[in-house]
Amino acid sequence: MSLTHTTSQELFQRAQQSIPGGVNSPVRAFRAVGGQPLFLKSAKGAYLYDEDGNQYLDLINSWGPMILGHAHEAVEKAVRDALPGSLSFGAPTRREVEMAELIISMVPSVEKVRMVNSGTEATMSAIRVARGFTGRDKIIKFEGCYHGHGDSFLIAAGSGAITLGVPDSPGVTKGVANDTLTAPYNDLAAVQTLLDANPAQIAAIILEPVVGNMGLVPPAEGFLQGLRDLCTKEGIVLIFDEVMTGFRLAKGGAQELYGVTPDMTTLGKIIGGGMPVGAYGGKKEIMNAVAPAGPVYQAGTLSGNPIAMSAGMAALSYLNEHPEVYPQLQHITDKLVNGTKQNMQQLELDYTINQVGSMFSLFFTEQPVTDFASAKTSDLQVFGKYFHEMLQRGIYLAPSQFETLFVSSAITHELADAYLAANLEALQAVRA
């Protein structure tokens, strides 16, 4: 595919005059893979179209939200039907009640839920509630996990922070940083050490129950249950950040898949169907601490926005009513992963590939990848070359080794075959 990117290049030059780095979220800038970002114009089903008319098979799906593919009729119709009623009121609406009830029916550990406008708002709010509920100040997060750009989380953060080499961002005060303790993912002993050193001071442990933000890293056998047991014993609020995994790995997210129940859950991405929506929820006794029911303050002008609720409800309702989507996503993703393994075997390559459900990552390292340290053994130069080899063949991957791919239900067997053909050629090119 001979791709021209003239318009994208012109737009990127323009964008850098008015937007920091020319993008509204750092990972989009292609800094980790080199080259210039593509400016997208539209998308439909499994395909993206850029400003120069090039078509790409989408393996990011807006970093997770577009699980049903782009411009799905159920979601688009819901938004069209809502538009004539105005875009926002700043007052309670029927749709917000219906949305809350739907979330609670799909994620049983969530007994009450508050809508916000992003995953970052959800996680920021969840730890404030945990601190208010327990009267404790410190939190534990895991190296390489990313929970949005809230100050408390930009400590050993994954995703765009590590992609840009700033896992500990300037601008986060020592005071804030002192209250965030970190441990290696999958390391229960390290968590126990932190608890011993900070008795009765830990308000919450927050984690991605399946990590997407250092690339895809599954929880080790017993890790989630071990954290559950420690939190129960110590009166610590266990928060599953399911912004990526919620409604993706199962209707009830990773907590359903692994059978471990958190005290609070944060949600985003799929919950908005592509619109800006986040949510946090959990046990009634914890959520009743949230204003105006309780004293922990959190607010938002556009929280529960009617159009966003319409899009989110349409997406969640579709998943709720079509549970066959999940085994279908598993099957197609298995094909992509197993096909990649066969390609590597044919080329005598032995890179590591991790998968859970419809999320997977190819790491350019031969070591098992079980935490941040092992993820960082990946060869980023080779990843960058692979990324562009795939892009030239019309396959749009996440522009960072420290991100997961997301499969949509719009990806058919035929499209999986196209992906695998490109994958074989791209691996050949990087091996050379």
Ligand code: KE4
């Ligand atoms: P947002 O504020 O970006 O909606 O959500 C933050 C967030 C919270 N928790 C988890 C587990 C997340 O993955 C995210 C955001 N994910 C990144 C992708 N790694 C969003 C993409 C971006 O930063 O542009």
